[in-house]
Amino acid sequence: MKGRSFLSTANLSLAELGELLFLSQDYCGVNNNHKLLPRTLLRGKMIALVFLEASTRTKVSFERAARNLGADIIDLQTGASSINKGESVMETAKTLQAMAIDALIVRHASSGMPSFLADNLYIPVINAGDGWHEHPTQALLDLLTIFQEFGSFAGLNVLFLGDIRHSRVARSNLFAMKTLGISVRMSGPATLVPPEMKALGAEIVTDIDQAVAEADVVYLLRIQWERQQSGFVSSLSEYSKLYGMDEERLALMQSHAILLHPGPANVGVELSAAAYAWPRSRIEAQVNNGVAARMAVLHWLLADD
Amino acid sequence: MEQLIRGGTVLDPSQNINGRFDILVKNGQIAAIAEAIPETGCLVLDATDKIVIPGLIDLHTHLREPGGEAKETVETGGRAAAAGGFTGITALPNTNPVLDDPRKISELLALAAKAGHVRVWPVGAVTKGSAGRELAELALMHRAGARAFTDDGHGVADAFVARNAMLYCQALGVPFFEHCEDESLAGKGQLHEGVVAVKLGLPGITKSAETVMLARDLILAKETGCRLHIMHLSCQEGAEMICCAKAVGVSVTAEVTPHHLLLTEKAADGYNTNAKMKPPLRTAEDTAALCRALADGTIDAVATDHAPHTESEKVGDFSSAPFGIVGLETAFPLLYTHLVLTGRLSLMQLVDRMSTRPAAILGVPGGTLRPGAPADLVIIDTTTEWVIDRTAFLSKGKNSPFHGWAVYGVPALTMVDGRIVMKNNRTW
Numbered sequence: 047m048k049g050r051s052f053l054s055t056a057n058l059s060l061a062e063l064g065e066l067l068f069l070s071q072d073y074c075g076v077n078n079n080h081k082l083l084p085r086t087l088l089r090g091k092m093i094a095l096v097f098l099e100a101s102t103r104t105k106v107s108f109e110r111a112a113r114n115l116g117a118d119i120i121d122l123q124t125g126a127s128s129i130n131k132g133e134s135v136m137e138t139a140k141t142l143q144a145m146a147i148d149a150l151i152v153r154h155a156s157s158g159m160p161s162f163l164a165d166n167l168y169i170p171v172i173n174a175g176d177g178w179h180e181h182p183t184q185a186l187l188d189l190l191t192i193f194q195e196f197g198s199f200a201g202l203n204v205l206f207l208g209d210i211r212h213s214r215v216a217r218s219n220l221f222a223m224k225t226l227g228i229s230v231r232m233s234g235p236a237t238l239v240p241p242e243m244k245a246l247g248a249e250i251v252t253d254i255d256q257a258v259a260e261a262d263v264v265y266l267l268r269i270q271w272e273r274q275q276s277g278f279v280s281s282l283s284e285y286s287k288l289y290g291m292d293e294e295r296l297a298l299m300q301s302h303a304i305l306l307h308p309g310p311a312n313v314g315v316e317l318s319a320a321a322y323a324w325p326r327s328r329i330e331a332q333v334n335n336g337v338a339a340r341m342a343v344l345h346w347l348l349a350d351d
Numbered sequence: 352m353e354q355l356i357r358g359g360t361v362l363d364p365s366q367n368i369n370g371r372f373d374i375l376v377k378n379g380q381i382a383a384i385a386e387a388i389p390e391t392g393c394l395v396l397d398a399t400d401k402i403v404i405p406g407l408i409d410l411h412t413h414l415r416e417p418g419g420e421a422k423e424t425v426e427t428g429g430r431a432a433a434a435g436g437f438t439g440i441t442a443l444p445n446t447n448p449v450l451d452d453p454r455k456i457s458e459l460l461a462l463a464a465k466a467g468h469v470r471v472w473p474v475g476a477v478t479k480g481s482a483g484r485e486l487a488e489l490a491l492m493h494r495a496g497a498r499a500f501t502d503d504g505h506g507v508a509d510a511f512v513a514r515n516a517m518l519y520c521q522a523l524g525v526p527f528f529e530h531c532e533d534e535s536l537a538g539k540g541q542l543h544e545g546v547v548a549v550k551l552g553l554p555g556i557t558k559s560a561e562t563v564m565l566a567r568d569l570i571l572a573k574e575t576g577c578r579l580h581i582m583h584l585s586c587q588e589g590a591e592m593i594c595c596a597k598a599v600g601v602s603v604t605a606e607v608t609p610h611h612l613l614l615t616e617k618a619a620d621g622y623n624t625n626a627k628m629k630p631p632l633r634t635a636e637d638t639a640a641l642c643r644a645l646a647d648g649t650i651d652a653v654a655t656d657h658a659p660h661t662e663s664e665k666v667g668d669f670s671s672a673p674f675g676i677v678g679l680e681t682a683f684p685l686l687y688t689h690l691v692l693t694g695r696l697s698l699m700q701l702v703d704r705m706s707t708r709p710a711a712i713l714g715v716p717g718g719t720l721r722p723g724a725p726a727d728l729v730i731i732d733t734t735t736e737w738v739i740d741r742t743a744f745l746s747k748g749k750n751s752p753f754h755g756w757a758v759y760g761v762p763a764l765t766m767v768d769g770r771i772v773m774k775n776n777r778t779w
Contacts (some may be wrong), residue, residue, distance in 0.1 A: 056550075136667075157552040158622035159668040177670075179552030198459035217552055 051171040053345055055182045055222035063189070063225060069342035070190045072115075074335060087349050088117035091148040092341030095121045097174065098135065098215040099155045103309055103333060104174050108151050109342035117348070120147065121259045139163050139171075149348055157214075172348045178212045184308055185218035187339035189226070190331050192263055195304050199226045205257045206230065206248075207289060208316055211238045212279075215308045216267060220248055231257055234289055236265075237278045254289065259298040266291055266316045272345070282315050291317040296324055304328045345349070353377050354769065355390055359398025359730060363405055364584035364703035377724040383722055398730050401763060403408035404702045405718050406438025406469075407683060408709040409483050410528075411503075411582055411654035412605055413675070414440075416462060418447025423659040423747045425459070429468030429677070431657070431746035433773035435679040436762030439710075439717050440468035440657075440726035444481065445504040451476035451487040453495035460496050466778070469501070469765075472715055474528060477516045478763045481779035483508050489519045500712050501528035503582060505563045508534060512722060513568065516579035525605070526578040526712060529568050531589075531765040532629065536560035541670055543631040547616040553669060556631050558586045565589055569596040573602055580712055581605040583656050585630035587640035594649045604712050606654035607641050609682045610752065613689055614638070618752055624665050624672035625752040628658065645704060646696050653701075655682045659748020662672070673717070677748040681739055685753060687760030726769040729762050737761045747776060 058066075058117055077084040097105050103119075110117050122138070139150055149170045152160045157177030175181040184224040189199075196202060198333050204223060206216045210232050223230050224247040232248045244250055251257045258264055269285055279285045291305065299305075305317075305327040313319050322329065354376040360386060361372040373388040374381060409432065415423040423431075425442065432440045442459050443635035444450035450459060455471045463471035479485045481504065489500055500520060506529060507513040513529075520527040537560040542548050544555025550776030565581060569592065572579035584590060591603050594710045610628065615635050618626035622627025626632055644650040665672050683705065690696040697706075717727045741754040765773035772779055 156668045156669075156670045158670075162668045163623055172592055177552050178554075212550075214552060218552070240544075240549045242544075242546040242557075245546040 049170060051160070051349060052063060052182060052347055053161050053164055053171065053173045054180045055185050058222065058225065060225050063222060065147055066186055066188060066342050066346060067116070067193060069345060070335070070339045071193070073275050073338035073341040083114045085114070085116040087340045087345060088112070088115040091117040091348055092146070093117050093119055093149050093151060093344070094142045094147045095119060095151050096139070097122070097153045099153050099175070101153055101175070103246045103336065104153065104348070107336040107338050108174060108334070110239065110337045111344055113337060114170070114337065114341055115344055117344065135159060135165060136163060139167055142169050143169050172343065172347070175214055177214065177218070178216045179214050181214040182218045182337070183340050183343055184215050185222045187332055187335040188219055188265070188306060189222060189324065190335045191306065191328050194331070194335075195328065196262065199228050202229065202262045203229045203260060204263040205261040205264060206232045206265045206267060207291070208234045209269050209273060210234055210243060210267065212242050212273070213267050219265070220246060231261070233257055235279055235285065255295065255298055258295050259300070262300065262303050263306060264291065264299065264303065266311075268308065268310070268312060269316050291321040293318065293320050296321055306332060309333065352392035353382075353391070354396060355388060355393050356396045356398050356403055356728075356730070357390075359401050359403040361403045361698055361720065363720040364699055364707045365405070365714065366721055367559055368720070369699060374728070376581050376731065376766070376769045379722050379726055381722050381726050384720060388524070388610050396730070396764065398735060401700070402731045402733060404729055404731065404765065404767065405706045405720050406729050407436045408715070408717055409437050409440040409655050409679065409704045410709050410712060411608075411655065411656045411665065412440040412443060412679065413445065414442045415446060415659060421661050421747070424732045425462040425471065426466040426468070427747050428657070429463070429466045429471065430778040431677070431679040431744060432469045432747045433778045434762065434776055435681070436729040436765055437469055437679060438729070438765060438767045439472065439715060440679070441498070441701040441713070441734055442471050442473045443503050444474055444476040444501065447477045449479065449481045450474075451479050453488060453491040456495040456497050457490050469767055470715070470717070472496075472713060474499045474501055476500065477502045477527070478512060481505060483512060483515045485729065486512065486516060486519065489516065490523060493523045493525060494751065497524045497701070498715060499580065501530060501582065503528065505534070506530050506532045506696070510567060510571070514571050514575060517571055517575040517579070519742050521575050521577040525714070526580040528580045529564070529720055530582050531561045531564040531568065533560050533563045537564060540631070542619045543616040543633050544625060545634060546614050547620050551620070551622065551669070556629070558588055558633070559661065560631050561585060562588050562592060563774040565592055569601050569603060573599070573601045576602065579603045583608050583611065583630060583654070584650060585611045585642065586594070586637045587634050590640055590644035590649055594644070597649065604651040605649070606652040607645055607650045608654060608656045609678060610676060610687045612638055612645065613685060614752060624667065624669055625676055625750050627672055627674055628671060629678055642690065642695055646700060651704065653682065653686065654707045654709070654711060655679055658747070659746055660750050662749060667749045670723050676750050676752060677744065677746050679746060679752060680744050681753050681758070683731045683762060684737060684758035684760040685756070686757040687731070687733070722775055726766055728766050730764040732761050733759055733761070745776075760776040
């Protein structure tokens, strides 16, 4: 896969997903034991972080992953707005390419920006989240977390709950999960669940309690304050009462089921403090797995044979 | 000076002519149509194996001048029109500054006269600056030569303003052209609210963003008696509403673009900015319904919505790219190939919808080969294949989603007032 960009889960085959997941699983072991880190694998490689939208955990996670493999990092600290438009982002990317940077890790608020860059560059572009479109490394770490729990994807039923419309996490997971044969259900306020998700392979459900009771994985999505201002929901407190994960709903979950959240969580809105701390919540495992999954992606794209 | 166009198959919906005829052009007018007109030392244009039709008329052309000369000028747009077989085009008012007063209309006409090529009819703005608040000087602009009014680029959001504009248009006897878009529904939408938008993670534009304003305008047109013309209809529901409105006597006409007839939302997949326009490309059900509506006359005309942009504007991430594509040079061959040759529309119907009816909607000469009419006509080559090459367009705008399509029905010669303005893609 050397030299290819990593933009979306939609075009990853079953074999490729499997390869990435096994590699991620391998790195999970060494990630927590610093003596075992393969610090020579990407020695001499220079990777640029181009984050033009706020991010803490994804950026740190990528940086950690790159350093674990011995790569050097250039963090493009920039007043984001000055180069935010397509043309100027491209100019910046081409400048970095001309300086013999080996790969770009890009986050941008505009859906499709990483693929636009990849179409016009010869170095690999890694999508670290673009608008509402995709966040493929997040999906990979989520799948790793699920795999670690269940040892297989066969017959699993995953429920995504919340702001589906604006969620790149839901999209990247949906596309990969369909390839892996996982049943995907989605629910949330009607304003935030596009009916077209059905055509993309998800089942849209309205009885949340029943869906929670039937799920192996309940994946809560972050709901943002701006959604109230822009008229998608009447209030976060109403949202919390109707769609939030509280003790009552936790009690409905199957004993083997787990809870995921891409973070950062709004405790008290999409989930209660009790849900966050619930023993079968895997939110912290997700963060830990993020480093391993990103090591796998960097290895896959950049390692010399 | 006399010219004899010999041996072509002549189609003229205005006289229901369809057959092998010669056409004699004298002093810029059609002098005669007959079988075998004798040659009397005049210039002979051989149209053997070709078809001869009245010149195409475009109700929806963005010439970008003044203010957008990097995208297009009256001159380059005129060349592109001649190359596409158009003998008359409109100049939409969303320039910078907006064509919203009589002086700007006169200036535009002066630019058109200087450019030559084809006829240009200005369409004035409905409101000052097309800002949707105060009515522009519609009557004075009409006197200066504006043939219709629109705030295209936007709908007239305020119903009271729209109603008053319709009353003015009714009194002036000119059509009110509406770009139907309720911006509270369209929001920051980038393409049709459908499976492609949801897959790409882009905000969508619902059909209701179009049909809500369409419904309002049909009601206002009925009440005011104004001639309402709906621009770039994009969906099945809109066609159904227009069909019903016509049945109850609303004075409404509608246009559809080649791209809304031939492309769906799928064209935008992969973030193709050359498939980004307003209204957005919809679904296969919509293209089929629009095609049927064009054939049965519910939709009166084809218009290009020729919207040139520079490469640097159009190349970028999807959300930053401007809306719109070019259309003058590809409209006829695309529809000839994909509607006529596939049997969905007769050639006579296509000529009617691209020439005769647009002339009637705008109330301008043309759209006919009747003796005495100006010699505005096109000779079409139906046998040579053309692979559309956007880099070879005469328009400054190269933003076309049809690059690489193989088509037939390419205009070989365009004549305006008996003057040859285009022959084999050379323009004068």
